[in-house]
Amino acid sequence: MAEPIVIVGAGLAGGNAAETLRALGYDGDLVLIGDEAEAPYARTLLSKSFLSGEATREDIALKGADFFEDLNIDFRAATRVTALDAAEKTLGFADGSTLAFDKLLLTTGNRARFLDLTGRDLAGIVALRKIGDAEFIRPRIKEGGRVVIVGGGYIGMEVAAVARAFGAEVTVVEAADRVMRRIASPFVSDYFVALHRDNGVDVRLQTRIRRFAGGKSVETVRLESGELIAADLVVIATGTVPNDELATAAGIATDDGIIVDAMGHSTAPDIFAAGDCARFFSARYGREIRVESVQNAMEQSKVTAAGMLGQRVHYDPVPCFTSVQYGKKLEIAGLSQYYDDTRIVGRPEDDRFVVYYMHEGRLFAADALNDSAAHEQAVDHIGEVWQPAEPV
Numbered sequence: 001m002a003e004p005i006v007i008v009g010a011g012l013a014g015g016n017a018a019e020t021l022r023a024l025g026y027d028g029d030l031v032l033i034g035d036e037a038e039a040p041y042a043r044t045l046l047s048k049s050f051l052s053g054e055a056t057r058e059d060i061a062l063k064g065a066d067f068f069e070d071l072n073i074d075f076r077a078a079t080r081v082t083a084l085d086a087a088e089k090t091l092g093f094a095d096g097s098t099l100a101f102d103k104l105l106l107t108t109g110n111r112a113r114f115l116d117l118t119g120r121d122l123a124g125i126v127a128l129r130k131i132g133d134a135e136f137i138r139p140r141i142k143e144g145g146r147v148v149i150v151g152g153g154y155i156g157m158e159v160a161a162v163a164r165a166f167g168a169e170v171t172v173v174e175a176a177d178r179v180m181r182r183i184a185s186p187f188v189s190d191y192f193v194a195l196h197r198d199n200g201v202d203v204r205l206q207t208r209i210r211r212f213a214g215g216k217s218v219e220t221v222r223l224e225s226g227e228l229i230a231a232d233l234v235v236i237a238t239g240t241v242p243n244d245e246l247a248t249a250a251g252i253a254t255d256d257g258i259i260v261d262a263m264g265h266s267t268a269p270d271i272f273a274a275g276d277c278a279r280f281f282s283a284r285y286g287r288e289i290r291v292e293s294v295q296n297a298m299e300q301s302k303v304t305a306a307g308m309l310g311q312r313v314h315y316d317p318v319p320c321f322t323s324v325q326y327g328k329k330l331e332i333a334g335l336s337q338y339y340d341d342t343r344i345v346g347r348p349e350d351d352r353f354v355v356y357y358m359h360e361g362r363l364f365a366a367d368a369l370n371d372s373a374a375h376e377q378a379v380d381h382i383g384e385v386w387q388p389a390e391p392v
């Protein structure tokens with residue numbers, strides 16, 4: 001009997017890959033394993049409508065109730081894969097059992113970066129990665145609640161916006177000199193800092209934390225400066241690390257993510273990876289990249305599923321990303337790390353603008369605020385010698 005295709009990691013990429021394999025006609029045994037209790041859900045909404053209470057668990061579920069039965073997918077929830085033998089083509093579990101596979105797809109995503117500070121283990125300190133984290137945070141961001149967010153990345157800033165909407169007192173502590181540094185330019189960072197300050201968030205830049213203190217639960221955050229900030233809730237949002245340890249231990253090449261080719265193939269035969277945990281070469285940007293976004297998880301999982309079935313595919317996307325804060329929508333096309341010129345169209349005071357990043361005359365990236373048409377246009381021109389209309 002042929003062994004199944006097994007997918008480890010039942011998030012966006014894993015669920016999507018399972019669906020794609022069936023859509024492409026794979027009718028063999030298919031197993032999807034996830035260590036969370038839930039079937040795939042929209043993780044991105046954890047810091048948005050799910051945190052605010054506008055969306056329920058049912059609303060953020062990515063698959064219908066009959067999905068697994070209808071597609072004959074053996075879904076194993078709350079099951080953690082603890083070992084991978086790439087040569088024997090088997091997975092291992094904590095109870096000592098094993099599962100053989102014909103082909104394996106790793107869609108294990110990321111986890112929150114650990115912050116090694118005194119007091120980190122106190123109750124009331126949480127990172128937002130899973131549905132239970134959001135359910136823990138939600139009742140604590142009420143009027144009068146004192147919330148300290150460590151890290152001014154987009155997740156921290158989204159949580160800050162929702163907490164302010166509930167009337168909590170919010171302080172964001174960011175070590176760098178600007179927020180959302182990984183994904184956006186200084187111009188965009190400045191806009192969002194001003195937006196948050198206008199909404200009553202105390203944004204502290206170039207500020208480091210020394211330790212957390214409290215009794216059973218966190219009560220204060222001590223800054224390096226010695227200042228003490230009172231806190232009922234601390235949200236750690238200091239970035240993520242890829243869940244690539246299974247692959248590393250199995251001798252598969254990893255480097256801040258599982259290295260895959262344009263078909264999603266890792267360095268081991270019949271083992272693939274996609275989504276947040278995968279690093280691939282972008283011909284467009286001339287370097288290896290690892291993209292943490294919904295768009296990447298959706299598209300790479302589809303392409304990789306096709307690659308697993310032997311189709312000749314080539315994955316080299318324009319990375320795209322969206323963040324929503326106070327109803328303002330930031331849409332990012334491309335990677336803005338390398339550029340020698342920027343053009344700005346529109347004005348921050350109108351809450352509508354686009355920052356275009358050029359390199360040697362070519363469009364490398366664009367950050368569009370409340371301008372989806374400009375975002376779509378930029379996606380079409382990334383990599384081309386192209387000038388936006390009406391620079392101001």
Ligand SMILES: Cc1cc2nc3c(=O)[nH]c(=O)nc-3n(C[C@H](O)[C@H](O)[C@H](O)COP(=O)(O)OP(=O)(O)OC[C@H]3O[C@@H](n4cnc5c(N)ncnc54)[C@H](O)[C@@H]3O)c2cc1C
Pocket residue numbers: 008009010011012013014033034035036043044045046047079080081082107108109110128129130155243246274275276277291292293294295297320321322323324
């Ligand atoms: C709060 C938050 C807000 C976000 N907002 C946005 C946004 O606005 N826009 C955007 O583009 N992106 C956003 N993202 C990022 C986006 O959610 C991810 O890029 C996307 O979920 C990646 O999908 P994935 O399937 O690769 O990984 P994940 O969704 O992380 O799924 C991986 C799954 O694998 C499981 N797993 C890991 N190891 C094992 C194991 N050994 N055994 C079994 N299961 C395992 C994990 O528990 C998890 O369930 C956000 C992320 C978070 C946390």
